[in-house]
Amino acid sequence: MGISTIQVTVTGLIQGVGYRPFVYRIALRHNLTGWVRNTNENVQIRVSGKSPDLNAFLSALKTEAPQAASVDSILTEEIQFEKHATFEILKSHDVSNDITEISPDIAVCGKCLEDIGKEGNRLDYAFVNCTNCGPRFTIIKDLPYDRPLTTMADFRMCKDCRTEYETVTDRRFHAQPLACAICGPQYELYAGKEPVSKDISAILELTSELINKGGILTLKGLGGMHLACDAFNETAVAKLRELKNREGKPFAIMFRNLLSATNYAEINSTEKASLTSWQRPIVLLQVKNRSRGPFLAKNLNSGLNLVGIMLPYMPFHYQLFRKLKAEAIVLTSGNFSSEPIIIDNAEALEKFSSLTDAVLLHNRDIFNRTDDSVARIIGGKERIFRRSRGYVPSPIRTGLNTEGIIAFGAELSNCFCVGKGSKAFLSQYTGDLQGLETTMFYEQTLERFIRLFRVRPTLMAADMHPDYISTRTAEGFGTPSLIRIQHHHAHIASCMAENKLDETVIGVAFDGTGYGDDGNTWGSEFMVCDLERYSRASHLAYLPLPGGDSASEEPWRMAISWLYKVYGREFMQLDLPLFSQVNPDKMEMLLKMIDRKVNCPLTCGAGRYFDAVASILGLCQVAEFPAQGPMLLESQVEPGCDESYEWSDLTEIGLDKTLRGIVEDIKNGNRHSIIISKFHNTISSIIFETVKRISSAEGLKKVVLSGGVFQNKYLLERTEGLLVKSGFEVFTHAAVPANDGGIALGQLAVAAKRRELCV
Numbered sequence: 168m169g170i171s172t173i174q175v176t177v178t179g180l181i182q183g184v185g186y187r188p189f190v191y192r193i194a195l196r197h198n199l200t201g202w203v204r205n206t207n208e209n210v211q212i213r214v215s216g217k218s219p220d221l222n223a224f225l226s227a228l229k230t231e232a233p234q235a236a237s238v239d240s241i242l243t244e245e246i247q248f249e250k251h252a253t254f255e256i257l258k259s260h261d262v263s264n265d266i267t268e269i270s271p272d273i274a275v276c277g278k279c280l281e282d283i284g285k286e287g288n289r290l291d292y293a294f295v296n297c298t299n300c301g302p303r304f305t306i307i308k309d310l311p312y313d314r315p316l317t318t319m320a321d322f323r324m325c326k327d328c329r330t331e332y333e334t335v336t337d338r339r340f341h342a343q344p345l346a347c348a349i350c351g352p353q354y355e356l357y358a359g360k361e362p363v364s365k366d367i368s369a370i371l372e373l374t375s376e377l378i379n380k381g382g383i384l385t386l387k388g389l390g391g392m393h394l395a396c397d398a399f400n401e402t403a404v405a406k407l408r409e410l411k412n413r414e415g416k417p418f419a420i421m422f423r424n425l426l427s428a429t430n431y432a433e434i435n436s437t438e439k440a441s442l443t444s445w446q447r448p449i450v451l452l453q454v455k456n457r458s459r460g461p462f463l464a465k466n467l468n469s470g471l472n473l474v475g476i477m478l479p480y481m482p483f484h485y486q487l488f489r490k491l492k493a494e495a496i497v498l499t500s501g502n503f504s505s506e507p508i509i510i511d512n513a514e515a516l517e518k519f520s521s522l523t524d525a526v527l528l529h530n531r532d533i534f535n536r537t538d539d540s541v542a543r544i545i546g547g548k549e550r551i552f553r554r555s556r557g558y559v560p561s562p563i564r565t566g567l568n569t570e571g572i573i574a575f576g577a578e579l580s581n582c583f584c585v586g587k588g589s590k591a592f593l594s595q596y597t598g599d600l601q602g603l604e605t606t607m608f609y610e611q612t613l614e615r616f617i618r619l620f621r622v623r624p625t626l627m628a629a630d631m632h633p634d635y636i637s638t639r640t641a642e643g644f645g646t647p648s649l650i651r652i653q654h655h656h657a658h659i660a661s662c663m664a665e666n667k668l669d670e671t672v673i674g675v676a677f678d679g680t681g682y683g684d685d686g687n688t689w690g691s692e693f694m695v696c697d698l699e700r701y702s703r704a705s706h707l708a709y710l711p712l713p714g715g716d717s718a719s720e721e722p723w724r725m726a727i728s729w730l731y732k733v734y735g736r737e738f739m740q741l742d743l744p745l746f747s748q749v750n751p752d753k754m755e756m757l758l759k760m761i762d763r764k765v766n767c768p769l770t771c772g773a774g775r776y777f778d779a780v781a782s783i784l785g786l787c788q789v790a791e792f793p794a795q796g797p798m799l800l801e802s803q804v805e806p807g808c809d810e811s812y813e814w815s816d817l818t819e820i821g822l823d824k825t826l827r828g829i830v831e832d833i834k835n836g837n838r839h840s841i842i843i844s845k846f847h848n849t850i851s852s853i854i855f856e857t858v859k860r861i862s863s864a865e866g867l868k869k870v871v872l873s874g875g876v877f878q879n880k881y882l883l884e885r886t887e888g889l890l891v892k893s894g895f896e897v898f899t900h901a902a903v904p905a906n907d908g909g910i911a912l913g914q915l916a917v918a919a920k921r922r923e924l925c926v
């Protein structure tokens with residue numbers, strides 16, 4: 168049998184995730200000789216051996232890759248036979264300037280968990296990790312990804328760790344954060360500001376006892392501080408709510424394991440896969456109706472039927488659950504309302520030592536702050552709502568020349584995006600750019616991304632809104648030229664870029680608010696657009712929004728505005744749940760504002776119409792967190808209801824008849840869930856019919872759906888279903904948020920396209 172040599176080129180996220188040692192191991196297993204090395208662009212492999220062995224090697228390369236490796240392509244080519252004595256990992260050379268991929272943080276792997284149960288240097292050691300798991304992005308200060316450039320620099324490896332680090336066949340070969348109880352980071356527990364213990368058994372004893380008894384623990388995690396308490400203890404949850412000034416916003420919880428989570432939430436196979444993936448996001452799941460206790464605290468999720476659930480991802484989480492009585496703990500980010508999650512030990516002690524019962528810190532610094540990511544399974548696919556730990560900084564491959572472009576994003580749930588080659592690096596979620604701390608975090612992270620990914624800024628893209636802090640940051644940034652991109656065009660472009668679309672499409676962007684070309688507030692946009700330009704084909708009817716932007720937190724304002732438009736002053740004779748909840752004087756004041764056109768910008772945001780319905784039905788007058796009204800509505804949809812309300816198919820889509828239908832149904836005593844379902848169905852058929860109309864005029868068959876409204880599972884599944892059944896090709900978000908957190912990618916894509924067409 169002949170022997171031959173093949174050259175293999177692998178591209179994707181394969182550096183810093185143990186890919187070369189993996190190649191080494193499978194080459195040895197199949198008796199091959201040759202080498203593997205990193206280059207600027209990819210990993211190259213050359214292997215010589217018998218052809219069955221080469222085939223077995225290639226198949227192992229495809230099926231056994233490390234879990235966090237994300238392989239884009241494997242190209243193989245037979246070359247002239249080369250004789251090698253052994254298989255080796257060649258030193259990478261000259262990669263420092265161009266390596267542009269950094270692994271996100273990876274949940275602890277099964278083998279490392281086994282290690283903490285075994286006698287030795289890692290018995291009960293909470294910072295165990297290997298090339299397949301552990302911190303990455305959160306500890307990286309600069310590239311190349313080597314220990315001295317991480318926050319592990321201060322920890323000197325002991326002899327045993329050093330040996331593992333240098334042994335190619337070891338699972339910890341070149342694992343930069345590797346550590347053991349002798350040489351690595353440690354936890355330290357504080358009560359008040361006083362240190363109590365560094366002993367892990369004592370710490371586990373004390374912290375579990377504290378949570379069992381209804382206390383609140385501050386706990387330093389992978390990307391920032393968490394606050395934890397028993398998820399079954401209503402008093403503890405209430406205390407936590409008060410502490411965070413967070414009246415109604417739902418809390419995420421961590422379950423002991425998948426099995427215990429299935430007792431409390433409906434979990435299908437896709438949701439299971441998402442929960443147990445190495446990214447370990449918070450997954451929004453439907454709560455089960457249980458007949459037997461114990462019951463999750465009622466005040467966890469503010470009457471929604473969804474709860475955000477995650478599974479343990481740090482060794483300490485597993486250790487803690489072994490001692491805890493409860494099956495689940497609240498694990499919410501350690502911050503105050505709109506501030507970023509706290510990462511610094513001193514600051515955590517300062518802010519939380521008097522507010523929580525104990526503070527558990529560790530001495531491995533967090534360099535890059537990350538929140539827990541949030542996902543929801545819609546239409547059988549994982550959709551990221553908040554993109555941070557586990558996902559950042561994996562790039563999005565756009566197929567466009569994005570080199571040197573910086574896109575500054577929007578305002579709420581903000582992320583920015585930088586371009587390198589054809590990749591787009593979307594930042595972690597930085598929060599709402601309204602407080603000073605968040606803005607500082609945003610600017611600092613921007614600076615870091617530019618340095619980390621060796622970006623030389625040549626073009627900037629920002630929103631058209633004159634008052635966005637992101638826009639002002641762009642204006643203050645300096646030399647490269649700045650282009651302004653309409654908010655909803657950016658939404659659609661973001662979804663196009665994610666799906667690698669570069670042609671004319673029908674774009675539908677439904678969200679709460681965005682600055683429009685005409686100076687009005689847009690948010691229900693039908694566009695005929697490509698990446699470069701757009702024309703607005705249709706939208707929902709404008710309504711005056713008394714109070715402007717601040718009104719988005721008060722759904723009742725939109726309700727009154729809509730009722731006033733349709734019924735005139737007679738609306739006050741109607742018998743609606745809303746009226747018992749709103750002060751008549753305030754209502755009168757609002758009508759005056761509308762009459763005199765004082766602080767009443769026009770809006771057509773789809774989210775605002777959802778708000779109005781939530782208010783009219785008496786579900787939500789003042790929102791305690793963003794999109795509370797729409798979320799409450801969605802949680803009451805009755806599947807199986809197929810009716811809808813009437814509406815007017817004009818250029819400005821009229822919803823007067825829809826409102827009359829709703830009011831009529833209320834008068835007739837119809838169930839709220841039916842009214843809510845009919846309203847959802849109405850929005851869905853508006854989208855469907857309007858797309859059909861545009862399609863026959865323009866001859867387009869590809870439809871792109873973007874904007875926060877499409878985080879509504881019922882609405883997205885129904886709308887996509889209608890469109891697909893009629894032969895449309897529908898594109899939606901998955902890896903990139905449909906909400907404003909995805910805007911920056913769209914800005915980047917539009918800027919890239921406009922630059923390409925100018926040259």
Ligand SMILES: [Zn+2]
Nearest residue numbers: 276279297300
């Ligand atoms: Zn591991």
Ligand SMILES: [Zn+2]
Nearest residue numbers: 325328347350
């Ligand atoms: Zn060690």
